[in-house]
Amino acid sequence: MEDLQLSRDFWLHEAPCYQLATPEDVGHLQETTARVLQPARNVFGVIDLTSWKWWSAGCVPRTGTHSWGGTVDIQPRDADTREVFEWGATNLLPSGYIGRWIYEPEILDAQGKRIQGEHIHVAPRADMVSHNGDSTIKALVETSDGSHYVYAQIDQGSFQAPYILEPLVGGARKGVNLLLVLGIPALVALLFGAGRSGEWTTRESW
Numbered sequence: 001m002e003d004l005q006l007s008r009d010f011w012l013h014e015a016p017c018y019q020l021a022t023p024e025d026v027g028h029l030q031e032t033t034a035r036v037l038q039p040a041r042n043v044f045g046v047i048d049l050t051s052w053k054w055w056s057a058g059c060v061p062r063t064g065t066h067s068w069g070g071t072v073d074i075q076p077r078d079a080d081t082r083e084v085f086e087w088g089a090t091n092l093l094p095s096g097y098i099g100r101w102i103y104e105p106e107i108l109d110a111q112g113k114r115i116q117g118e119h120i121h122v123a124p125r126a127d128m129v130s131h132n133g134d135s136t137i138k139a140l141v142e143t144s145d146g147s148h149y150v151y152a153q154i155d156q157g158s159f160q161a162p163y164i165l166e167p168l169v170g171g172a173r174k175g176v177n178l179l180l181v182l183g184i185p186a187l188v189a190l191l192f193g194a195g196r197s198g199e200w201t202t203r204e205s206w
Contacts, residue, residue, distance in 0.1 A: 006030045007038040015049050016056035021069070025053055028069035028127070035097045036122055037074065040088060044079035050119050065100075068127040073104075073119045081118050088120070099125035 001021045004012040010033045012018045012026060021029070029052065041047045051073040053062055065071040076084050085103040093101055100123040107116040 001026065006033040009041050010037055015052040015072070017052070017054035017059035020054060020059060025069035028124075029072070031097075031126075032070045032072060032122065032124055035095065036088070036092055037072075039092065040074075040076070040084060043087065044076045044084050046077040047084075048075050048077055049073070050075050050117065065123045065127040065131045068130050070124040070127045072122050074122060075117065075119045081120060085120050097124055099123050099128040 001012065001019055001023075003018070004026060006012055006026075006029065012021070012029070015021070015029060037047055037049075049072050050056075051062065051066065052071075053066055053069050054060060055062060061067065075081060082103065085101070088098075088101055092098060100121060102121040104116065104119050104121055106114060106118040109115050
């Protein structure tokens with residue numbers, strides 16, 4: 001698979017082993033990028049994809065929801081991962097796209113060697129339905145006093161009506177951003193014309 005620009009700041013080459021991806025895989029990743037990764041990057045800066053459909057070491061295929069192409073593990077490069085997690089729980093979960101938004105801390109073995117790096121596991125509902133069926137959908141829900149978030153079972157089918165998403169406009173594209181090529185005339189036309197604007201998680205059951 002050739003490199004593609006998935007959103008304003010994300011490119012396909014940032015995903016581990018992207019050369020092995022199919023157009024369907026890329027479509028699923030682009031949806032996650034548009035609805036989750038780019039919004040987080042807008043606020044917190046660079047967001048690294050530490051794992052996707054393959055483990056980065058040796059490009060070994062992932063199992064669980066990762067195998068469907070939209071599920072990723074992410075880590076902010078310069079921001080606090082906990083802060084990103086809390087922000088996403090407040091600002092991203094209500095859209096209904098995310099089925100699981102899970103903070104995973106760093107885990108060390110008895111010798112102090114890292115066996116899991118700190119990250120956030122992001123699984124779209126679509127991947128969870130494809131892999132497990134409707135009855136397994138879970139999401140983080142804020143407690144009544146607003147103090148923290150807990151996992152809540154969502155009854156089979158109940159997510160469909162309240163979580164219908166508007167289709168995204170646009171698509172992945174090759175090469176440089178057109179604005180870089182067209183420059184100021186493109187910006188003027190856009191403003192005044194007719195157009196509108198890793199491999200770290202070890203819980204394979206996800």
